[in-house]
Amino acid sequence: MPEGIEVEYYKQTALQALNRKIESIEIIDHAYLSDTYSPADLRDLLIENCFIDAERIGKLLILSISNDYKLGLRFGMTGRLLVDGRSAIKVLEYSSSKDNPRWDRIFIKFQDGGSLSIRDPRRLGSVQINPNLDTLGTDLYEITARSLSEVLKHSTRPIKARLMDQSKIAGLGNLLTDEILWRSSIDPRRQSNALSRNDMRRLARHASQTISELTQLGGSHMGNLQNHRVLGGLCPKDGVPLNRYKIGGRTTYSCPKHQK
Numbered sequence: 199m200p201e202g203i204e205v206e207y208y209k210q211t212a213l214q215a216l217n218r219k220i221e222s223i224e225i226i227d228h229a230y231l232s233d234t235y236s237p238a239d240l241r242d243l244l245i246e247n248c249f250i251d252a253e254r255i256g257k258l259l260i261l262s263i264s265n266d267y268k269l270g271l272r273f274g275m276t277g278r279l280l281v282d283g284r285s286a287i288k289v290l291e292y293s294s295s296k297d298n299p300r301w302d303r304i305f306i307k308f309q310d311g312g313s314l315s316i317r318d319p320r321r322l323g324s325v326q327i328n329p330n331l332d333t334l335g336t337d338l339y340e341i342t343a344r345s346l347s348e349v350l351k352h353s354t355r356p357i358k359a360r361l362m363d364q365s366k367i368a369g370l371g372n373l374l375t376d377e378i379l380w381r382s383s384i385d386p387r388r389q390s391n392a393l394s395r396n397d398m399r400r401l402a403r404h405a406s407q408t409i410s411e412l413t414q415l416g417g418s419h420m421g422n423l424q425n426h427r428v429l430g431g432l433c434p435k436d437g438v439p440l441n442r443y444k445i446g447g448r449t450t451y452s453c454p455k456h457q458k
């Protein structure tokens with residue numbers, strides 16, 4: 199699924215859509231709109247205007263419009279952003295490897311003939327006018343030992359669930375969180391407030407390193423644990439069979455030997 203890293207790539211793609219006048223919206227899938235506004239509202243908002251800026255907080259991409267409104271794009275489990283028919287990401291983890299224009303949920307056409315679209319087989323993404331940014335925690339690229347400690351110290355929830363809580367840290371998804379905890383030698387089920395100072399420092403260090411390394415390598419699926427996230431998978435560090443279970447509904451892999 200698109201995690202913060204993938205949406206950072208989408209932001210780079212979106213920069214190519216700036217300052218191009220919007221001519222029409224060819225497709226609006228109702229599943230992508232909230233109940234509070236209609237396709238006509240979205241057309242009124244966009245047509246004859248331009249996107250003038252693209253930013254990202256966590257997994258939310260925010261496009262500023264020349265009329266001072268903002269459009270928030272969420273990509274759910276399988277959404278990709280395309281500009282002029284091209285995406286920074288060819289295949290997403292958890293998604294179909296086929297690339298079918300029938301999965302376009304929003305298709306915005308520019309006067310110059312180009313386009314911006316969201317292609318999403320599972321239809322779990324959304325667009326929102328002026329999204330509420332107050333509900334988002336620290337962005338994943340800005341994690342520090344101090345911000346982590348604030349997020350973890352008062353919570354009794356399993357650490358993985360807390361790290362994936364978007365209102366606390368915005369942008370960490372299932373794959374990144376498992377990889378970071380695996381590298382940090384911390385069991386994902388551990389109670390958040392039970393981490394020692396050393397654990398916290400180690401976690402913060404590995405979080406920053408992992409996020410920057412996987413951003414370079416091409417996505418949240420490029421971690422060392424990734425190929426071993428299968429039934430019967432072995433820990434690539436010490437060769438013991440990985441544990442497989444669910445936390446917050448998400449399939450989790452961890453090593454019973456070195457993650458404590």
Ligand SMILES: [Zn+2]
Pocket residue numbers: 433434435436437438453454455456457
């Ligand atoms: Zn291990």
